[in-house]
Amino acid sequence: RTPSFFRDETFRGDFTFENSPESIRRFPFPFDRDQYMYAVNIEQHMPGPPKSATAFPIDIDEHYVAEMADRAKVLAEDPLRCQSLPHMITAEWDLLELLMTSMARDYPQWFSLHRDGDRWHWVNRPLGIDQRFTFGDAATLPYGPMEYVTRQCQGDFCLLDQRDDNLWLDAGIVTSQADWSLDFDLGMNFIEWHGPVPRAHDMGIFERALKFLLNLQIGRPIRRLNWTMTINPRLDTSPENYHRWGIDRTTVTPENVGDKVHLRVELQALWRLPRSNAIVFSIRCYLIKMRELVTVPKWGRRFHRVLRDLPADLADYKGLTNYRATTLEWLAPYDDGAPTSPGF
Ligand code: HEM
Numbered sequence: 001r002t003p004s005f006f007r008d009e010t011f012r013g014d015f016t017f018e019n020s021p022e023s024i025r026r027f028p029f030p031f032d033r034d035q036y037m038y039a040v041n042i043e044q045h046m047p048g049p050p051k052s053a054t055a056f057p058i059d060i061d062e063h064y065v066a067e068m069a070d071r072a073k074v075l076a077e078d079p080l081r082c083q084s085l086p087h088m089i090t091a092e093w094d095l096l097e098l099l100m101t102s103m104a105r106d107y108p109q110w111f112s113l114h115r116d117g118d119r120w121h122w123v124n125r126p127l128g129i130d131q132r133f134t135f136g137d138a139a140t141l142p143y144g145p146m147e148y149v150t151r152q153c154q155g156d157f158c159l160l161d162q163r164d165d166n167l168w169l170d171a172g173i174v175t176s177q178a179d180w181s182l183d184f185d186l187g188m189n190f191i192e193w194h195g196p197v198p199r200a201h202d203m204g205i206f207e208r209a210l211k212f213l214l215n216l217q218i219g220r221p222i223r224r225l226n227w228t229m230t231i232n233p234r235l236d237t238s239p240e241n242y243h244r245w246g247i248d249r250t251t252v253t254p255e256n257v258g259d260k261v262h263l264r265v266e267l268q269a270l271w272r273l274p275r276s277n278a279i280v281f282s283i284r285c286y287l288i289k290m291r292e293l294v295t296v297p298k299w300g301r302r303f304h305r306v307l308r309d310l311p312a313d314l315a316d317y318k319g320l321t322n323y324r325a326t327t328l329e330w331l332a333p334y335d336d337g338a339p340t341s342p343g344f
Pocket of ligand 1: 038039040041158160167169179180181185193194195196197200205206209213224226227228281317318
């Protein structure tokens with residue numbers, strides 16, 4: 001095997017996932033102050049600094065090949081992780097265009113796309129794929145257009161249909177989710193699928209966010225960060241597989257915190273799609289173990305404070321109540337009590 005930028009690693013079984021020092025430096029640390037509360041934390045999806053997670057609209061990193069292998073395993077076991085209602089086919093093609101053009105433009109060393117009218121030629125070197133197809137003709141691809149392109153792109157994707165002043169979750173591929181189910185949520189609207197979230201409904205957050213999204217313009221994507229915690233670097237923490245990973249939450253000890261407990265950050269971006277007027281919602285998951293996190297002193301200090309002061313209902317909802325105290329004890333030596341300044 002020739003050495004490669006892409007890591008050979010697993011997100012299940014022996015859990016060999018790790019971040020390189022470069023990957024730690026570019027981790028999208030989500031806290032801009034020492035406390036956390038829900039907010040309408042939406043900003044324009046503008047290019048960030050070179051090499052950062054937001055340098056390009058679609059972020060491909062060293063975990064790409066391993067993540068795509070994990071997605072293929074999830075889909076082989078459970079095809080319902082990828083579903084699309086019939087009226088979403090135009091949005092699927094919109095998504096394929098968005099991802100292929102972004103990836104080929106921003107990572108020409110790995111991907112290329114040649115278009116001659118509706119005759120397209122896509123090359124994906126890391127995954128060894130060379131595909132000619134007719135844009136708009138699903139019979140010329142081995143999967144539907146959404147499934148085809150998202151088997152080759154990191155992150156989960158939801159396609160939202162807009163009608164009746166609401167957004168409807170009518171298609172998606174969801175294999176690396178923080179404990180929610182596409183099969184359960186398919187066909188629900190924005191307010192319905194957010195039903196289980198504590199506080200945010202009463203704070204008016206979903207009402208304001210929805211209003212904002214209904215006016216999302218073509219070519220002006222937006223993004224936000226969300227976070228939770230996960231035991232072991234497991235991408236597929238789905239309700240469908242809860243019997244496999246739920247028990248992990250009871251296995252955290254003072255000895256294994258540094259390696260087992262992960263901060264899980266979702267970089268979520270939303271684009272208006274041109275042909276369908278649908279919206280695509282991408283959920284790109286970044287994992288970092290506590291031992292890696294504390295190599296950046298201001299992150300260790302701040303995360304200790306955020307976790308310590310997180311309201312109990314949010315901690316319960318995020319599923320981290322079981323191992324919170326053990327993690328806090330482990331983090332405490334990394335918090336020297338120094339004041340921090342707002343910002344990342
Ligand atoms: C949680 C989907 C946009 C705020 C969730 C959950 C889902 C979801 C499935 C988990 C709910 C559960 O427990 O079952 C989506 C989709 C979106 C979207 C498909 C695309 C339109 C937004 C936006 C906001 C937002 C724009 C802005 C405020 C939240 C919050 C949570 C949440 C605060 C709780 C997260 C946590 O505490 O870990 N979302 N969401 N969502 N969503 Fe969204």
